[in-house]
Amino acid sequence: MLSVNKKALEIVNKMIEKKEELNIDVIKLENGATVLDCGVNVLGSWEAGKLFTKICLGGLAHVGISLSPCECKGINLPFVKVKTSHPAISTLGSQKAGWALKVGKYFAMGSGPARALAKKPKKTYEEIGYEDNADVAVLCLEASKLPNEDVADHVAKECGVEPENVYLLVAPTASLVGSIQISGRVVENGTYKMLEVLEFDVNKVKYAAGLAPIAPIIGDDFAMMGATNDMVLYGGITFYYIKSDENDDIEGLCKSLPSCTSKDYGKPFMEVFKSADYDFYKIDKGMFAPAVVVINDVTNGKVYKAGKINAEVIKKSLGWIEL
Amino acid sequence: MLSVNKKALEIVNKMIEKKEELNIDVIKLENGATVLDCGVNVLGSWEAGKLFTKICLGGLAHVGISLSPCECKGINLPFVKVKTSHPAISTLGSQKAGWALKVGKYFAMGSGPARALAKKPKKTYEEIGYEDNADVAVLCLEASKLPNEDVADHVAKECGVEPENVYLLVAPTASLVGSIQISGRVVENGTYKMLEVLEFDVNKVKYAAGLAPIAPIIGDDFAMMGATNDMVLYGGITFYYIKSDENDDIEGLCKSLPSCTSKDYGKPFMEVFKSADYDFYKIDKGMFAPAVVVINDVTNGKVYKAGKINAEVIKKSLGWIEL
């Protein structure tokens, strides 16, 4: 079985080697753990954003940052592309932000390979039937503060590895690397909704690909939470290749998957969040999905498309000013 | 002289090393030959499709699988990009499906570097003035069964190499890798028509590039033959940079090159094939060409464009369902 932590470590080591070029900082903690600051006290870079995203995906995806010569309905932004031939493992088994890390006063959303060691949450790993038994743990943190020894010790313990084998990568929501890695969840947003909302067995997804615009830095971490969500919800395009079983309704799945099926669709995420009194649990879970979904049912040879790009909401979300 | 087989072998070795990640299988035959199963009993992957295509091109091309944020007239699919600065050698001297391999009951269309050793067909190698004398043979097979020792022995003999130096890569038409590698022939479809139909000296093509959508898996090998052809015929875009001689009519060449010049143009390939009583020889050879051709005559500085994308036929060919 492929180890997402070992695959990720190869990329971590490459980042450490090129740290100056990547505008990142590498901090050795007293317990031997390594922190890669990708945006807290440093600028980060396009390349660091790409590698951070690939690490999040357990190394089992191709990640690129690209530019297009064409405007999509009046908007043109750099975008992140993801392609994976291990969709369940790389997106749900690794990339999903499934580990709410709380150690003392430190809080961060954890994602990436280390989750597969600590089984966060256990249910996901049962559903996708994956486990990793690497002796190294690589965890990605969306946070605006760097973690200390206590955090690393906690991660080491939860993962069953030595503290010196713990690697913590950190990028704030309001940073280039943070913005890239969140848009890089475009494929995961779809597999997540499949599994958690539509209760579809994601192991049947054999290949997947997707892209989403990278949100410019339009404010602080809170404001960026809105903008980064909108990139996927209103600008994300995804492709899923599914080996269906006889009783699967893939047409229904495709119809239900894009964000536009949600009752909360049509407004920037921040407005929806405000209407929900800033309570995540009041927001329709079905909204967290890509704007466009193309599904190829490779069993019966059908190709379905649902959803659409909504440039107007993207512009509104970003406060896009046309001069 | 560059050796397409030696260049390809570097990539083959990389594939063997990463076989688990690539979802491929590596089988050592009793005579020492190596078979890379890229889609018969395995799933294959985006990356395997890219590397298979690059191997087909003798390693002398850049191959990428990309995504675009823009819909082209209502259709958006992952696409394969090819760029080569050795167009004649990489497309006609290697990638062309010029070796109909028949050994016992085994049949497969062979393409790729080994053709340059076995000179399949001899005429092509005389016309492009290329030969390879490597002691290793790399052959790509479009087939839904894996080859055995007899096949490998036959290839070894035809290529004048030892069986243990034979590498056979296999992908069915109805597989992700198969679909990618066929769309990856978009540039070759043009150079092939130039040489075989329009009798233009392809050695004058100095650089070339192209892209074509990757067909979803819409059925079995037979159905996929139609869909994969349509990706190039109705969705392929190509760029050729030609050093013309005084008497060359490059404007005429560009006008004649795209698929739309054919009398059979306008319907999905499968319909054309059916009308021809499933007899390839009754189909206009001129139809097998990219949809769009841009030619830059670098001698006189002219730039010509002919042809157009036909999204309607692509949708029809794929049975594209808009939900």
Next chain:
Amino acid sequence: MLSVNKKALEIVNKMIEKKEELNIDVIKLENGATVLDCGVNVLGSWEAGKLFTKICLGGLAHVGISLSPCECKGINLPFVKVKTSHPAISTLGSQKAGWALKVGKYFAMGSGPARALAKKPKKTYEEIGYEDNADVAVLCLEASKLPNEDVADHVAKECGVEPENVYLLVAPTASLVGSIQISGRVVENGTYKMLEVLEFDVNKVKYAAGLAPIAPIIGDDFAMMGATNDMVLYGGITFYYIKSDENDDIEGLCKSLPSCTSKDYGKPFMEVFKSADYDFYKIDKGMFAPAVVVINDVTNGKVYKAGKINAEVIKKSLGWIEL
């Protein structure tokens, strides 16, 4: 501090190693200097164009040559993409064509890392606060003749390095590599105008990206000077992420930056040049800028866009013939 010359040397060595595949020639001069002919007596290649451009940028940028499935208002050409997280150093400290090299009868515009050793011009390096003290000098020359020992000696002396540590890369304007590397200046055209015309402190630009079509070879070096300029002026798209200070007027900067703000905008460069009696100094400096500019002010979270693609002028400039 990162050394643009050392970073570039890594790429130079890769080019030397793959010279046959890249269609380039490597010439050792008697004084030990190395000349890489990328288009004078050789064809060059897509890959050589990409690496030449990356070397120009001191290795501190990602450079890609890409293709798009979509036509932008009727035009579709391969394009070059540039992303950098070291915009000031890579574009102005290295890529800028700031060294008019004249040695005996030899003349060429010099760009690339060696400028950072010879401080050409000194003012630029004071303004961006960068210096390199590498013992190796890599210089890129836009010229249709190869340099000799005298040229290499001159460069060595100006850079304070031994002649055997001098690497001179050469590509004519009217060559594939030349055309790629000029379009590859799309981001630099913007930072240059920021600094030289709008007097904005480019050190505040933290990340940048851009793309521009690659001009086909439409004539000799003189004709190509027009076409290559037009690719950026009428087809270039750029993204700048700026950390502004309190008194900066970033909206004004964005409004003033694209080429369309110039009084000379709207005609192919060659026509403008002719109207100016072929005198560069009579042309509005503000014209040398990308067609489209998107600026994200990361301090206050604003996103501005100014300018537009002008496919009509591009077609006119290239003599684009639709068949």
